[in-house]
Amino acid sequence: MSLIVQKFGGSSVADAESIKRVAKRIVDTKKAGNDIVVAVSAMGDSTDELLDLAHEVTPIPAPRELDMLLTAGERISMALLAMAIKSMGYDARSFTGSQAGMITDAQHGAARIVDVTPGRLRDALDEGAIAIVAGFQGFNRDTKDITTLGRGGSDTTAVALAAALGADICEIYTDVDGIFTADPRVVPKAHKLDRVSSEEMLELAAAGAKVLYIRAVEYARRHGVTLHVRSSFNNNTGTIVYNAGATSPYAAALLNGEPVEEPIIAGVAADLSEAKVTVVGVPDIPGKAAQIFKIVAKTNANVDMIVQNVSAASTGLTDISFTLPKSEGQQVLTALTNEQQNVGFAGLQYDDQIGKLALVGAGMRTNTGVSAKLFEALFEAGINIEMISTSEIRISVVTRADTINQALRVVHTAFGLDGDGEAVVHGGTGR
Numbered sequence: 053m054s055l056i057v058q059k060f061g062g063s064s065v066a067d068a069e070s071i072k073r074v075a076k077r078i079v080d081t082k083k084a085g086n087d088i089v090v091a092v093s094a095m096g097d098s099t100d101e102l103l104d105l106a107h108e109v110t111p112i113p114a115p116r117e118l119d120m121l122l123t124a125g126e127r128i129s130m131a132l133l134a135m136a137i138k139s140m141g142y143d144a145r146s147f148t149g150s151q152a153g154m155i156t157d158a159q160h161g162a163a164r165i166v167d168v169t170p171g172r173l174r175d176a177l178d179e180g181a182i183a184i185v186a187g188f189q190g191f192n193r194d195t196k197d198i199t200t201l202g203r204g205g206s207d208t209t210a211v212a213l214a215a216a217l218g219a220d221i222c223e224i225y226t227d228v229d230g231i232f233t234a235d236p237r238v239v240p241k242a243h244k245l246d247r248v249s250s251e252e253m254l255e256l257a258a259a260g261a262k263v264l265y266i267r268a269v270e271y272a273r274r275h276g277v278t279l280h281v282r283s284s285f286n287n288n289t290g291t292i293v294y295n296a297g298a299t300s301p302y303a304a305a306l307l308n309g310e311p312v313e314e315p316i317i318a319g320v321a322a323d324l325s326e327a328k329v330t331v332v333g334v335p336d337i338p339g340k341a342a343q344i345f346k347i348v349a350k351t352n353a354n355v356d357m358i359v360q361n362v363s364a365a366s367t368g369l370t371d372i373s374f375t376l377p378k379s380e381g382q383q384v385l386t387a388l389t390n391e392q393q394n395v396g397f398a399g400l401q402y403d404d405q406i407g408k409l410a411l412v413g414a415g416m417r418t419n420t421g422v423s424a425k426l427f428e429a430l431f432e433a434g435i436n437i438e439m440i441s442t443s444e445i446r447i448s449v450v451t452r453a454d455t456i457n458q459a460l461r462v463v464h465t466a467f468g469l470d471g472d473g474e475a476v477v478h479g480g481t482g483r
């Protein structure tokens with residue numbers, strides 16, 4: 053008997069028929085002799101609808117009350133799913149995040165998990181029941197308030213439960229057949245990966261790949277949880293996200309015990325959610341960059357790529373550019389403007405029409421010429437590169453937003469990642 057944690061996203065439980073289909077899949081897994089814990093998201097786009105409703109009531113909803121509102125979506129899903137399973141003759145019990153022991157800090161809207169105490173889930177499993185847990189939510193012991201984990205919180209809930217319960221695997225069900233070499237909505241010839249390392253998946257998620265959220269991948273990697281990304285619309289094998297040396301016997305069987313050879317390129321990802329800030333005319337003397345990024349840090353903005361130009365000999369001034377989420381751009385601009393006189397820079401430029409493309413593969417460590425092939429492919433397509441950033445297994449470039457989809461396709465083709473047929477997308481969100 054194996055212990056399996058399954059997570060179903062909003063597109064998988066979008067309506068009553070979908071919920072019944074998911075319930076049947078869960079029951080089939082139970083019939084195979086497994087213990088099951090399920091983390092479930094809100095139905096379809098109901099979280100966005102609740103958020104829109106809150107903003108119709110008030111421009112700035114109170115964070116505590118907003119969390120109370122948004123967690124209603126997952127509670128509806130968990131109860132309906134438990135009802136559907138019970139109608140099939142199997143015991144199922146639904147639990148809110150707090151009932152499941154998801155303990156978080158007190159940050160409303162973006163809480164971090166600090167502990168998981170799944171005592172009630174273990175009791176339910178010991179009594180032969182299927183445990184259904186509302187994803188995306190937790191509980192703070194000090195304030196006694198309900199919290200939410202932010203976007204992708206249901207993925208993180210599932211991974212945290214798998215780690216706390218010592219599950220054999222954590223299955224993430226979505227509306228595509230697994231993890232592809234690129235977004236199949238943009239690159240129809242993208243092909244599914246049978247396996248990908250957690251290290252590569254972390255880079256792909258950070259670069260904009262939408263199937264898994266970076267927090268969930270990071271948690272899985274840290275706690276040695278093996279992920280299995282599958283479609284809720286069929287029984288295809290999906291993609292295993294593995295941690296070297298930390299694979300359970302159940303996951304090892306799915307990998308067929310074969311040695312894992314790292315590919316040169318695992319995939320290509322694109323992100324349109326970032327903007328670029330350029331601090332113009334910075335005195336090229338020690339300490340100025342530190343001053344600038346201390347100001348940025350006080351806004352809690354998440355800086356991604358950073359480029360400093362060579363200073364002009366005639367003026368002794370330089371420009372510093374960095375990227376960050378668009379949602380954090382205005383507060384950073386305000387903070388820098390308020391400190392402009394103290395830092396001594398000439399001005400600020402803000403550009404929210406950029407796109408980031410990232411090429412990821414563990415094989416980059418031991419293969420040369422990857423950068424040259426990437427730059428040549430973009431050059432031949434007439435796509436200009438504005439910024440470049442690298443790690444051991446990733447090369448990221450910034451281009452214009454209106455060329456990013458073309459860039460994704462030409463780079464995917466240049467590295468021989470195109471499949472024979474077109475990828476199938478069953479839903480519409482990729483989650």
